[in-house]
Amino acid sequence: MNETAHAMVRPVADRAPLFDPAVVRFGLRQIFRTRKFMIAALVSAVPVIAGIIMLFVDVAASAKPDYTFDAGLAETTAFVILGGTVPFVALLMAGGMLADEAEDRTLTYLLVRPIRRSTLYVSKLLPVLLVTAGLAAVQALLLGIMRLLAFGLAGSDATEELVGGGTISSGALIALTVPAAAGAAALVGIVLAAVFGVVTLLTTRFHFFANLLVYLVWELGFGLTGGGLGRLTVLRYGMSFLDQASPSVVGGGLMDQPSGVAFSLFWLLLWLVLWALAGAAIVRRRDFNITSAAS
Amino acid sequence: MTLRFHEVTRRYGDVVALNRVSLHLDGGITALVGPNGAGKSTFMKVATGHVRPSSGRVEAFGQTVWDNPGVMAQVGFVPEQDAFYEWMTGADFVATLATLGGMQPASAKRLAEDELATLGLDREAWDRPIRTYSKGMRQRVKLAQALVHEPRLLFLDEPLLGCDPVARRRIQDRIRSLRNEGCTVVVSSHILPEVERLTRDIAVVAGGRLVAQGDAGEIRDVLGQIPSRVRLACKDARLAAAALATWPDVAAVRIQDDGVEVETPRLRAFLQRLQKDTPKAWGLQGLTTVDADLDSLFAYLAGEAA
Numbered sequence: 001m002n003e004t005a006h007a008m009v010r011p012v013a014d015r016a017p018l019f020d021p022a023v024v025r026f027g028l029r030q031i032f033r034t035r036k037f038m039i040a041a042l043v044s045a046v047p048v049i050a051g052i053i054m055l056f057v058d059v060a061a062s063a064k065p066d067y068t069f070d071a072g073l074a075e076t077t078a079f080v081i082l083g084g085t086v087p088f089v090a091l092l093m094a095g096g097m098l099a100d101e102a103e104d105r106t107l108t109y110l111l112v113r114p115i116r117r118s119t120l121y122v123s124k125l126l127p128v129l130l131v132t133a134g135l136a137a138v139q140a141l142l143l144g145i146m147r148l149l150a151f152g153l154a155g156s157d158a159t160e161e162l163v164g165g166g167t168i169s170s171g172a173l174i175a176l177t178v179p180a181a182a183g184a185a186a187l188v189g190i191v192l193a194a195v196f197g198v199v200t201l202l203t204t205r206f207h208f209f210a211n212l213l214v215y216l217v218w219e220l221g222f223g224l225t226g227g228g229l230g231r232l233t234v235l236r237y238g239m240s241f242l243d244q245a246s247p248s249v250v251g252g253g254l255m256d257q258p259s260g261v262a263f264s265l266f267w268l269l270l271w272l273v274l275w276a277l278a279g280a281a282i283v284r285r286r287d288f289n290i291t292s293a294a295s
Numbered sequence: 296m297t298l299r300f301h302e303v304t305r306r307y308g309d310v311v312a313l314n315r316v317s318l319h320l321d322g323g324i325t326a327l328v329g330p331n332g333a334g335k336s337t338f339m340k341v342a343t344g345h346v347r348p349s350s351g352r353v354e355a356f357g358q359t360v361w362d363n364p365g366v367m368a369q370v371g372f373v374p375e376q377d378a379f380y381e382w383m384t385g386a387d388f389v390a391t392l393a394t395l396g397g398m399q400p401a402s403a404k405r406l407a408e409d410e411l412a413t414l415g416l417d418r419e420a421w422d423r424p425i426r427t428y429s430k431g432m433r434q435r436v437k438l439a440q441a442l443v444h445e446p447r448l449l450f451l452d453e454p455l456l457g458c459d460p461v462a463r464r465r466i467q468d469r470i471r472s473l474r475n476e477g478c479t480v481v482v483s484s485h486i487l488p489e490v491e492r493l494t495r496d497i498a499v500v501a502g503g504r505l506v507a508q509g510d511a512g513e514i515r516d517v518l519g520q521i522p523s524r525v526r527l528a529c530k531d532a533r534l535a536a537a538a539l540a541t542w543p544d545v546a547a548v549r550i551q552d553d554g555v556e557v558e559t560p561r562l563r564a565f566l567q568r569l570q571k572d573t574p575k576a577w578g579l580q581g582l583t584t585v586d587a588d589l590d591s592l593f594a595y596l597a598g599e600a601a
Contacts, residue, residue: 016364020395022394022395022397023395026391026394026395030380033382104378105374105376105378106378106379106380108345108372108374108376108378109374109392109395109440110395111343111344111345112343112344112367112370112371112372113367113392113395113396114364114365114367114368114396114397115364115367115395116362116364117362284362287345287346287347288345288346289307289340289345289346290340290345290374290376291336291376
């Protein structure tokens, strides 16, 4: 036995590490090469295009007294980004995670590495979360920059009206709204990716349609109705976060009875952890019957 | 004990892919042979922790195999399927998988290149995408990823499939050298003569059961005792059957639609007499020997063990 090769292999830890950096790096390499990533990047450009269209509408309705930079950004972020492009990006990135490799039969190489299955799952999920968060946040940031270029730093009469009698500088307005929008987009993206990752494990072959169904029925169907089951949706708390992260600016106009920023953030992060743990638990117990024939 | 299967059963729904298989291996090369669908691949999947046994225990180095990084650090696996990250180069593929096994990138790169050189993959191919590789080159890359960390237990599922003679010899040499270094090797194949060049230790799997295990020569002896079956197409089957039943080299005769089927423990002697003593009255039109291939051994052994 060649002792050199063994000496170069790190000792196996008694406790399973949360993630394996080498698998995370490899996962990122894989993602950036996929057609799905290219599509997700293109989808991420949709809000900017939508923003340009809305700008024209805004310009046409320039007499509208209460229109401001932040309100337009928040509305576009809420309905175009959170409600449309970010879930689709999450679906593309998380849908097929591990399932695609099982289908390609390359998963076999990962299963025989000295990595616990739960660690493998989290390590495959992390790159998905990173890329999804990045694409989601970039959408809001680009939209913010675009509107900034269109409206400039100057405030409007409506600014004072929106802040309830107080005044706020345009710089502060932008400083509050853009990060709130980017943060909400990133949060919704990663939590939905964690949910879609688990659904993918449960329905390997039909994961795209299963995830689409989850999004349309659970998130949009229940999420937009407000109460009841809607209180268990990601969109509701993403919207609440956006609405309340800069409440003096947006003025709580996005939704009825939003949750507070802290509670929304806590709920989203808890949901993320719970779904990630669920995925890890499934992978820990699941058989991967990778056959020689392409399935 | 390096590898221990204890009463391992694996079901897929109603199908029993492995049926109470018990096997102990400690060093050397063991060939797992059997026809397609015998349960060899399921054995490999259970042994490498892809699927769990429905019942029974699988242990390597005294520990359970399932989700055990301590065991997997000492295991190498060459899957049967021709699956790769096609966009990677051969050297990158092997080195990357080595880093996933815990090696530092620089060491992984060096050891990957050493292993590819040992297996005879041309240096100019190392930095080409795998999708441009021939079948033999792909097999060598697959083997290299399994060997780069110097495993103590190696599973090879049809490792010579599609290889040209040169690649075959290189791979066989490498497997022998691993055996000499103390590695326990399990080679799965449905071609008995091929694995006999690697080892005399054979485990025969058929119908999900381990039906025979031992020296290749002993297995061949069993093969020699199997009566050969010969089908004679003749016009007067009843007349032929009555005569053949009296021949000393004939163990059994069955009348069929288009002739007779004969079982003989001494095929050569039977055929010689048939050539000399066949009356024209039988209307002999032709003959075929059935079960002359390896499948008959598997079928026979499976029947014996039932």
